[in-house]
Amino acid sequence: MAETYINPLIIQRADPYIYKHTDGYYYFTASVPAYNLIEIRRAKTLNGLAHAAPRTVWRKHESGAMSKLIWAPELHFIDGHWFIYFAATDTEELDELGMFTHRMYCIECDAEDPMASEDNWVERGQVKTDKDTFSLDATTFEHNGKRYYVWAQKDKAIKGNSNLYIAEMANPWTLKTKPVMLSKPEFDWEIKGFWVNEGPAVLHRNHKFFMTYSASATDENYAMGMLTAADDSDLLDPASWQKSPKPVFQSDLSTNQLGPGHNSFTVSEDGQQDIMVYHCRNYSDIKGDPLYDPNRHTLVKPFSYDDNGYPVFGKPVPYNYL
Template sequence: MGRVSGSVEVNPIVLQRADPCVLRHDGTYYFTGSHPLYDRVVLRRADRLEDLQAAEEVTIWERHADGPMSHLIWAPEIHRVDGAWYVYLAAAPDDHGTVDVPGAAETFNHRVFVLENTADDPFTGEWVERGQVDTGWESFALDATSVVVEGVQYLVWAQQAFDVRGHSNIYIARMANPWTLATPAVMLTQPEHDWETVGFWVNEGPSVLVRGGRVFLTYSASATGVEYAMGLLTADLGSDLLDPASWTKSPAPVLVSDPSVGQYGPGHNSFTELPGGTPVLVYHARTYTDIAGDPLWDPNRHARAQVLPFDEDGNPVWGTPVADTRPVPTSQEVLPPGGM
């Protein structure tokens, strides 16, 4: 496929890496995502998005032998804050679900943790564990993302609340530093629409894009098969982002499965940009619906990217997942880094 100006040349950009996070810093794309074995945090980099698949992948942190960071390492995100690198990740002390209080939905035992590296190059230096983020209560918590808006750092994440039906809701808080909250958690959205409650009652995987005087907060909902879909909250830049009234929730999903292009379960996105500043939507999806065994252990959720256009009123035009141009695996085998 020939290069088209202002586009991403090939998809998927990285095979078998779900929950993709891409950060463009000083002209380089840094990539991380969930490893199919859920036992490590990996990092790769390239000058172009389409070169990330062939880039060397480095393990920057591995799970503990036991304790709260020993199982199911999920959805790491890399961020740059005040001259240092931070990875937010979810980890659990075991690999089975629990019911913390009578009547609550069964969940895993994840909590949110932070790694810090103060070196200029995140592939060098030391990744230091800054510990668990105290979100205000102990329950299933995951998918933390960081965003700095008008000089203020916020954490946005998913967590279970025992007085709200379902597995997870989306929360926001201002941060005192990259591993400590400065304000109580505020819930912005919970599963309520039919498309958010298929298989599981879930709002998770938040990501934030600031553009054109507005703040766009995406999230994913339902179980992780073909029903997985992306939703949207919108606030005005300059409004109180800790006030739920500042946010408008779209009643319909903004990105869903599209059998016409063979893409199923798009979600858990992040945002990056092309060299000229054009926004790019990064997300994962599968190319089939017949999943053998537990979908959690199916490795073929691939990281994908496509330009996110905006209309003349400044609204994102989400469209539909683009078709693949890179061959993808259909077996359950986990590929080596750079495979295929």
């Protein structure tokens, strides 16, 4: 019998990231509604995360570059060390382009337990790219002995808020190669409210890399797209990646699941089932800026693959409590 997961799994947590570690624990982090700190919780089961107590591991600075709007932390375990990537800025004001001013940052912990103490985390500073512009939503993955970094960033020469980029890394907080753009907002479903490609997540299955991402404004128009590359191709060559012309996951009005996105991937407790982690709202009447509405909740959903080995995400799952 398939596991029944609590949904929403964790309320008021957007941009969710779940990592299953070799110690058997699931580790969870996400944006907190106040955007003022980074927390981790863990449990032996996915449902256990619903009841796990969060532990703060880093707090925003009082002033300066990492003092405002701490967004979308991701927890990674690389070569025996823990790393968290996140976006931050020094002001809540918009710039001359009408955009936030985030940059990407990295912190590191070499303790076995990443939740033991805030003091175990060391700031590695900004992850710099070739452009000094709005950037966010970094993730990383390894393949054939190379570590890659994928993120969203503004190019002033391209219409919209952000495009998706990839580069090889020299170490977990430094790029080795010049970034190349993999995707920009172009389809109708990517440019509703805002022209956005953001929140990339990488899945390696069936001799392919699947890179999901989120597009449009963070209201009911938010939807997920996907890029696909063969795992024996040059992942730094944009021509290796094919972009799906239609969204692969989007709002389902019949169950009032609206604006699903900013996903990540994990596996079931027995390791046999792939699980998508994402956030979603259950109403569209948002008062004020959707960014400051706290009710994007974390949900989890098992998914399967078609005969060609491509993921089939289906529809957002209805709430089974709340």
